[in-house]
Amino acid sequence: MHATTPVNVKQLKSELMNHPDKHFVDYLCNGLQYGFDTMVKYDNIKTMECRNNLSARSQKDTVADLINKELLNGFVYGPFEKLPFDDYRVSPLGVAEGKYSFKKRLILDLSAPHNDTNVSINDLIDKDLCSMTYVKIDDAIRLITNYGKGTKLCKFDIQNAFKICPVLPNQWPLFCFKWESLYYFYVRLSFGCRSSPKIFDNISTAICFIAEHNYKVKHILHLLDDFLTVDPPEFDAERTMALMTMIFNRLNVPLAANKTMGPLTCIEYLGIVLDTDKLEARLPANKVERICKFIISIIQKSTCTKRELLQLLGHLNFASRVIVPGRSFVSYLIKLSTKVKELHFYVNLRKEARVDLEFWLRFLHNWNGINMFYDCNYTSNFDMQLYTDASSTIGYGGYYQGKWFCSTWPKELPSLNDKSLSMAFLELYPIVVAALLWGKEWKCKKILFLCDNEATVAIVKKGRSKCIEIMKLMRQLTWCACVNNFQVTAKHIEGRKK
Incomplete structure (x- = not known):
């Protein structure tokens, strides 16, 4: 033998x-x-x-x-x-x-x-x-965005990987x-x-090398046994399909016929529908429905098992492939899942977990499963003519391309004992107001807020804070970003350079 x-x-x-x-x-x-x-x-x-x-x-x-x-x-x-x-x-x-x-x-x-x-x-x-580094749906979206509408896609799947x-x-x-x-x-x-995954992936990596270097297949991605090629709209993608099929046949690597298709402008890859004519990524409606049902089954409980929580996280991480700003609303649940060792052990679903789940449920119920592709690069708020500022003694304000707002602080403003958190709250407040007022005009934008407050930068980048009052603002900002299809992050700059 x-x-x-x-x-x-x-x-x-x-x-x-x-x-x-x-x-x-x-x-x-x-x-x-x-x-x-x-x-x-x-x-x-x-x-x-x-x-x-x-x-x-x-x-x-x-x-x-x-x-x-x-x-x-x-x-x-x-x-x-x-x-x-x-x-x-x-x-x-x-x-x-x-x-x-x-x-x-x-x-x-x-x-x-x-x-x-x-x-x-x-x-x-x-x-x-x-350990392995896996390709992300973002990698495919980045290539499609570079080529624009009508980008052609081919998909291949190795049988019995x-x-x-x-x-x-x-x-x-x-x-x-x-x-x-x-x-x-x-x-x-x-x-x-x-x-097994690590060993097998060497074959897929070799096939990608062969396609790129021997047959000039310019853009090819793979996740274990799933391959995706991306070609410009004007390119003869039938050639790519023929070459890839020939490579698999020559190597005698079996393909799953029902999962091999293209060239197309709308294809499902890694469970996400990529539509290059509309430049959008979609979660299939049946998957949105399943995720909602699972959240409802969990949110009604005071406790759940680690196994159930990990299943829920699997659903939410999947949705986050398309709902990018929502990724910050799984971090607490991930931390919660580490509190117990065994899968059958129970964890308490406290208020913070419920608030995160309510966010997801609210969004999924009001969302059509579609997300437009974001811009490839971040644009600074300065380049967008978007400015916000806050003063602890006077108030806050913002300016965006000729439009502006300003106000004194509301009387019901919470008092934060921690000085750094207090300043972070004040800096974040006008950013959220700006997003609520003008977010509809930021569609597909990836916005980089340049800020001289390090605490604010850290909170915006993570999307979370231990401070309950700041989290209320972050949920508003994240909700606005999800609904209006934009992303935000932040970068620290010295005060004198601002």
Whole structure:
């Protein structure tokens, strides 16, 4: 028995002949030919068999069908009455179901055993070695904004992603499972292994290099197995589609036909609809509805589990891909999720959490799911002829392109004991008033407020403050930015330079 892969390693090596990093090329090609080191660090593995998870035990027909497919595809070897290894680890099987696609996937739970003195396979893999930087939807939007209306997009998706990568044969004993009293083991990277994304991503990175340097595909992005190409409106993007398809075919890297499409001016990438004719990003209406329902289910509770809170954060982080100013309204919830260790432990949903959730609910209920693309670069408030100022003894005011406002401080103004917070509140106040008055004219703008108060700058950049009164202002500013489709940040300047 030896490592196998569908990838044409000889062709891959040829395509990477001019790659500047020879170590990378050797690592990738040798890994595909002989098997990848999964980064599990151990001297000897103690034989241990874990019980399958409930999600597998309760769906026997589904599991049997999924195992059969893994066998037919060559991802798994078996069945065996006795494993051909002296020492091995049998990890639990589980079934993961797509939240909305309902597609079922076999998972090898390599984080088991849980709450046990015995370490899991994933415990033996260094997290730091598996850390990655992922492409963001903002990266695609930036390219589209540069090219303008009618930018052409093509999308590609590798089928069975991780499972085109073989595992070193001497590590097969680490990836065993048991079903109906018979043993099996994975010979390809499995879903559930901490190092699988990092190892697989090398293939995607190599494909991007080949496309860019060998075939002059100018702009290509990828997140693991998802690829997106971006071409100018006047460019023959059919050429890009043909070249990319040829690259995948030559390398014998299988594509998912139902997820490969283009060239188009409206395409869904990373769950967000990118419309280059309208220059807008959209959250599909059904996803907005789901997020609202989840928030409502949480906001009615006085406590929730860490698992529920993390699920909620997943929804809000997804929405924040489009609602950029809303990103500041997940930071408190993230901090709250760290208060307890186990997923089944409960956290208290205090007032600050509820206020943030009410913000999200209010906005999502009043929002059509559409956000226009922001300008690529920030414009300073000075360049916009936008000025605000405040005096603790007199009042506050603002000016914008010939329009202005000024007023004395209202009598009900809160008294802040901390001098730095007090000044930050006063500086922020006219900025919020300006946004409320003129925000409709700032559509798609990314505004950089130059300010000589460091506390104000820090608050505007983070979008949050520990001070309740300042947070009231920040929520007003964030709401205004979301509704009117602009962004704000701040930069400190010395007072004399202002």
